[in-house]
Amino acid sequence: MAILCTTTTTSPAEKEHEPKQDLGNDQTPPIIFNPSLLNLQNQIPNQFIWPDEEKPSIDIPELNVPFIDLSRQDSTLEASRLIAEACTKHGFFLVLNHGVSESLISEAQRLMERFFDMPLAGKQRAQRKPGESCGYASSFTGRFSTKLPWKETLSFRFSNENSGSRTVQNYFSDTLGQEFEHFGKVYQDYCEAMSSLSLKIMELLGLNLGVNRDYFRGFFEENDSIMRLNHYPPCQTPDLTLGTGPHCDPSSLTILHQDQVNGLQVFVDNQWRSILPNPKAFVVNIGDTFMALSNGIFKSCLHRAVVNRECARKSMAFFLCPKKDKVVRPPSEILEKMKTRKYPDFTWSMFLEFTQNHYRADVNTLDSFSNWVISNKKNPI
Numbered sequence: 001m002a003i004l005c006t007t008t009t010t011s012p013a014e015k016e017h018e019p020k021q022d023l024g025n026d027q028t029p030p031i032i033f034n035p036s037l038l039n040l041q042n043q044i045p046n047q048f049i050w051p052d053e054e055k056p057s058i059d060i061p062e063l064n065v066p067f068i069d070l071s072r073q074d075s076t077l078e079a080s081r082l083i084a085e086a087c088t089k090h091g092f093f094l095v096l097n098h099g100v101s102e103s104l105i106s107e108a109q110r111l112m113e114r115f116f117d118m119p120l121a122g123k124q125r126a127q128r129k130p131g132e133s134c135g136y137a138s139s140f141t142g143r144f145s146t147k148l149p150w151k152e153t154l155s156f157r158f159s160n161e162n163s164g165s166r167t168v169q170n171y172f173s174d175t176l177g178q179e180f181e182h183f184g185k186v187y188q189d190y191c192e193a194m195s196s197l198s199l200k201i202m203e204l205l206g207l208n209l210g211v212n213r214d215y216f217r218g219f220f221e222e223n224d225s226i227m228r229l230n231h232y233p234p235c236q237t238p239d240l241t242l243g244t245g246p247h248c249d250p251s252s253l254t255i256l257h258q259d260q261v262n263g264l265q266v267f268v269d270n271q272w273r274s275i276l277p278n279p280k281a282f283v284v285n286i287g288d289t290f291m292a293l294s295n296g297i298f299k300s301c302l303h304r305a306v307v308n309r310e311c312a313r314k315s316m317a318f319f320l321c322p323k324k325d326k327v328v329r330p331p332s333e334i335l336e337k338m339k340t341r342k343y344p345d346f347t348w349s350m351f352l353e354f355t356q357n358h359y360r361a362d363v364n365t366l367d368s369f370s371n372w373v374i375s376n377k378k379n380p381i
């Protein structure tokens with residue numbers, strides 16, 4: 001059962017999303033976000049206080065998203081129709097009977113708890129460096145100086161390029177040492193399961209966009225993805241801050257597992273809505289790169305995560321991304337029908353660089369990136 005920690009509704013989202021080039025370059029030394037000390041404080045540091053128009057408020061309605069039962073072979077067409085309906089509107093849906101073993105999910109969750117329970121210095125052995133998308137970040141204190149998120153994260157790369165290349169396993173052993181070998185094995189298996197699930201979902205997305213079933217599967221077969229563990233500690237003033245600020249995922253498809261604590265919200269029809277946790281399901285959403293691949297037909301939608309006073313919340317996100325040098329351009333079947341291109345050609349390596357070094361992801365990331373590509377005459381090929 002979901003633990004419903006009170007939160008919610010909001011404020012208009014649009015005007016708060018002007019591009020902020022707050023990349024942490026000011027002169028004040030970064031504050032330290034140590035969850036075991038901060039979660040009991042009645043006054044949170046100013047850097048964590050979000051502007052009024054972005055602060056969460058209480059009682060938001062639930063978003064009705066379709067449940068896609070992946071076990072029913074006979075229902076491929078129906079599943080694909082439901083997905084398409086959700087993706088043209090907001091890009092969020094749930095998958096059930098997804099085939100990922102419950103024991104793998106619960107072991108991945110257990111190890112995430114163990115990792116975040118470690119003293120700060122232990123976690124900092126995997127410290128994320130400026131400009132890099134992987135590693136441990138306690139809030140983003142060195143990276144941003146305002147609107148800090150109330151969370152700590154561990155991110156690592158997964159590559160499906162040479163099956164057996166064991167990117168995740170090597171990451172844990174190389175960064176945290178041999179005692180983390182078991183972590184590496186479990187998250188390697190988890191990412192492989194996420195990668196296969198993404199490829200299945202890609203077939204369904206393709207069916208609805210009128211392309212060959214294998215087209216997007218092939219496009220993402222050698223994916224170079226990012227896996228992220230999120231820990232949102234309790235906060236004594238949850239109405240002042242956010243766990244993850246409003247953003248669209250720059251990646252292609254996100255597969256999220258939430259624990260039992262409420263917190264994920266999506267901005268639909270001009271209001272914030274909750275997606276309640278369901279440990280048996282994965283929340284799937286379209287990211288900006290897939291929106292570009294579908295020439296804007298499938299939407300990447302604004303979402304955020306709120307925190308609460310009582311309980312810590314943990315989530316695991318797999319961000320499916322194409323192989324770095326693959327050119328992101330809609331398939332001819334779509335372009336023949338639509339005639340005009342919505343976004344320029346780009347590669348994931350350019351988009352990733354943009355989000356890490358030039359722009360803090362928000363609702364406008366894809367448009368700002370497109371303008372950046374066009375004005376810098378970046379050529380992906």
Ligand SMILES: C=C1C[C@]23C[C@H]1CC[C@H]2[C@]1(C)CCC[C@@](C)(C(=O)O)[C@H]1[C@@H]3C(=O)O
Binds near residue numbers: 251356360
């Ligand atoms: C390419 C990426 C940038 C972010 C990590 C991956 C996929 C999602 C992006 C992010 C989660 C969007 C919200 C802002 C962000 C800074 C965060 O709060 O975590 C983003 C990630 C990032 O740059 O680390």
Ligand SMILES: O=C(O)CCC(=O)C(=O)O
Binds near residue numbers: 228244264305
């Ligand atoms: O933790 C969550 O529920 C959502 C996190 C998220 O949106 C992200 O990491 O991109």
Ligand SMILES: [Fe+2]
Binds near residue numbers: 247303
């Ligand atoms: Fe997200």
